[in-house]
Amino acid sequence: MTAAETEPRQIYDAVTDTPSSYVREPDGVQPPLDYPPYKSTQLRHPKQPLIYLPQTMTELTGPALGSARAVGPLDHDLTRQHDGEPIGERITVFGHVYDTEGKPLRRTLVEIWQANACGRYRHRWDRYPAPLDPNFTGAGRCVTDEEGRYRFVTVKPGPYPWGNHYNAWRPAHIHFSLLGRAFAQRLVTQMYFPGDPLFRYDPIFNSVGEVAGRKRLISRFSIRDSEPDWALAYEFDIYLRGPGATQFEEAF
Numbered sequence: 001m002t003a004a005e006t007e008p009r010q011i012y013d014a015v016t017d018t019p020s021s022y023v024r025e026p027d028g029v030q031p032p033l034d035y036p037p038y039k040s041t042q043l044r045h046p047k048q049p050l051i052y053l054p055q056t057m058t059e060l061t062g063p064a065l066g067s068a069r070a071v072g073p074l075d076h077d078l079t080r081q082h083d084g085e086p087i088g089e090r091i092t093v094f095g096h097v098y099d100t101e102g103k104p105l106r107r108t109l110v111e112i113w114q115a116n117a118c119g120r121y122r123h124r125w126d127r128y129p130a131p132l133d134p135n136f137t138g139a140g141r142c143v144t145d146e147e148g149r150y151r152f153v154t155v156k157p158g159p160y161p162w163g164n165h166y167n168a169w170r171p172a173h174i175h176f177s178l179l180g181r182a183f184a185q186r187l188v189t190q191m192y193f194p195g196d197p198l199f200r201y202d203p204i205f206n207s208v209g210e211v212a213g214r215k216r217l218i219s220r221f222s223i224r225d226s227e228p229d230w231a232l233a234y235e236f237d238i239y240l241r242g243p244g245a246t247q248f249e250e251a252f
């Protein structure tokens, strides 16, 4: 076997459809698993040191997930999943997904879920006494295009209360999940909206220790991409790894 045959396989070019690496990040890069102001982390964080499974080529090569064929033509449009239009401020949310080295990541599955315009999830455990919208489910997905771009049409979610502490409210946010090509390559995060007055009170947002890391979770309002007489636009680029990486929620 030659040296070339034992080298890690390089599988991409300027645009890629496979994450270039699956590198363990050092402690402190992502929010702590036990963050006392976020009370439930005290109960659910691992009490023993993590046991890391050895990584093999499986993490890079399969099983294949996120087939474009599994995504319907309207899955990206949360305002057109029912007979009528949902109540709320119609918005578009768009951006790029970038790989470790800043390369756009094409054909990767991006999924979102969110509360409706009143801050209520369509979920049996959501008891917030705000209206459910019969025309809004709150879940969508799409696959990045050849240039690593994604785009959703939705309504701006409302803030909602939660039981973390007295008078606790979550800033308006959209949950994001990105799937690579293997089960170990799922990343989950939350996107926020600029100027939210609840940022300073939210322990989930503030579990990201660095100001720069928190800023990367806030979308950018774009008047240029807003569509006249139709919808405002928010841009949210996602960086999977590297110095400017988006902050993700650690798996438990």
Ligand SMILES: [Fe+2]
Pocket (backbone or CB within 6 Å): 115, 170, 173, 175
């Ligand atoms: Fe949420």
